């Protein structure tokens with residue numbers, strides 16, 4: 685079992701796989717992820733701060749998608765901050 689901290693509501697919860705999102709926030713997570721993906725398609729050279737400002741998602745959250753390995757930057761250069 686892993687002890688995880690939800691990146692949306694900061695709730696501490698346990699799960700069998702390592703994850704950054706609790707069950708309650710799964711929908712928010714998917715919505716934000718879709719937004720980021722769409723944004724990067726249009727502006728492939730954005731960094732986490734620009735995405736954060738454009739979409740109203742914290743830079744911390746954007747970076748977490750990278751850490752989770754969900755966000756793949758195919759084109760351009762993705763600067764962490």
Ligand SMILES: [Zn+2]
Pocket residue numbers: 690691692693694695705706707708709
């Ligand atoms: Zn949560």
